[in-house]
Amino acid sequence: MNTHAALFSTLSALALTPMGIAQTVDFVKDVKPLLEGACLQCHSTEHAKKEGGDYIMETKEAAFKGGDSYEDEVIISGNAKDSPAHWMLTLEMDDDDLMPPKKPLNKAQQAIIGKWIDDGAKWPDGVVLEDKPRVNFKNIKALLVKGGKGVPFTPAEIDRLRLWAEQGADWPEGQVISGGGGELGDNIALVKQIRKTILENSPEKSEGEMKAYTGAIAKTGEKYEMVPIQGGEFTMGSPDAEEGRFDDEGPQHKVKIEPFWMGKYEVQWTEYEPFMVTSVARNKDGSPEKITDDMAPVDIVSSPTTPYVEMSFGLGNESGFPAICMTQHGANKYCQWLSAQTGHFYRLPTEAEWEYACRAGTAGAFHCDEADLADYAVFDPDQTRNGYDKVGTKKPNPWGLYDMHGNVMEWVIDQYNEKLYSNRKDTIANGPIEWPRQLYPRVARGGSWYDPPEELRSARRIFSDESWKVQDPQLPKSIWYHTDAQWLGFRIVRPLTIPSAEEMEKFWNVGSLDEIPE
DSSP, X not given: OOHHHHHHHHHHHHHHSOOOOOSSOOIIIIIXXXXXXXXXXXXXXXXXXXHOOSOOOSSHHHHHHOOTTOSSOSSOTTOSTTOHHHHTTSSOTTOTTOSSTTSOOOHHHHHHHHHHHHTTOOOOTTOOOOOOOOOOSTTTHHHHHHHHTTOOOOHHHHHHHHHHHHTTOOOOTTOOOOTTSOSSXXXXXXXXXXXXXHHHXXXXXXXXXXXXXXXXXXXXXXXXXXXXXXXXXXXXXXXXXXXXXXXXXXXXXXXXXXXXXXXXXXXXXXXXXXXXXXXXXXXXXXXXXXXXXXXXXXXXXXXOOOOXXXXXXXXXXXXXXXXXXXXXXXXXXXXXXXXXXXXXXXXXXXXXXXXXXXXXXOOSSSXXXXXXXXXXXXXXXXXXXXXXXXXXXXXXXXXXXXXXXXXXXXXEEEXXXXXXXXXXXXXXXXXXXXXXXXXXXXXXXXXXXXXXXXXXXXXXXXXXXXXXXXXXXXXXXXXXXXXXXXXXXXXXXXXXXXXXXXXXXXXXXXXGTTOSOO
């Protein structure tokens, strides 16, 4: 049995075994992981510095004593019933004293801490707690499905699985996981169902059959326009002499591109918001909390959890304005959501497809003369702009695509690799993809309303960064929102060649890799 299979088998067996309480509870093995995941987020020295609070749990002395708000010890050796560290874990959900607030430990986890206290609350000398992510069934379920399909885990996913196991492998009674993905859910079985509809509704077999068309989102009736892009070969990257050039834009190399359709405009709020804000109760990963046999595939696709604030941040979210602030995962899942209800396969463009479409047969820094850039792009030459414009307010590029330079920066599917072009020696066929292997950095293209002209160049490569989520109040950070990227959006493509279900699933889910922070 390989390492992946062995790990999945061990974790599954652990989770499927009802949690019992051992004769002896070991602090380091059984109690420490629970306290680190459930308590240290609010009761650490670092949290006290930032947010205040006087109860610190990192050391034995501090954890037992409690802060100024406690008259007695928080952990009373031999007496779990009267120890706040235990009874506050067991309160009802609506009790203001429940710890941790709104995310209680399950009964078995509570019992482990209770038995540890009753047995003498032994805490070995020198053992210090460290703040760790809380991992429960809701944010591990998708990984268990993935493991059952034999898909390799990333290092970060393996760490998350280990944390889940160490924290007691929380598994609510009645929850069932089918590793083969045959159960109702956002999984390969759903993708195969969506693909079947796509095959039935995508009659074009050759480039000559590709025509411009207007599609409609079934749920809302909102229209969107797609432009056919013929396949061909182009020179990717910028020449050494191009003003504003960065080293990661070279060396230049030839790339062959297969035909595809591309969105005439950037995806607008009126298209994206019905996907982002729904009335369906959702888990943190965006999957519906309840799935019934009569649900349509589009309603099973994971969607964003409800945002805490209005996500255009006052820049405008009515018809015509581009949607912003989504993660790459959010953009990918929108493509799946759109595909599920339209019968066409949509995804993000590759970095090569995006540059090919932006250049539209040109070879300069822009698809127009730089002196005329203001006629084609929404940008900020004087650093005075306060927001984006509606899509299509400027002239299109030679292939009929609007706002390829400026307005909002656009996600592509690729991982950012500074040395990527150096590894490309010959003509690269079939639109190369640098498949993501980690969450940061990934690539966005085109520049935005916030940028000066040099950032809008056809070859310019922007890479994502954790700072794009600074204002996100959630811990761990949301997999759906980049709160601090008010210049970031996307547009969709539809390849002529329909890929396999496995390839579709990869395009639609690769954005969620490594979303749990270290």
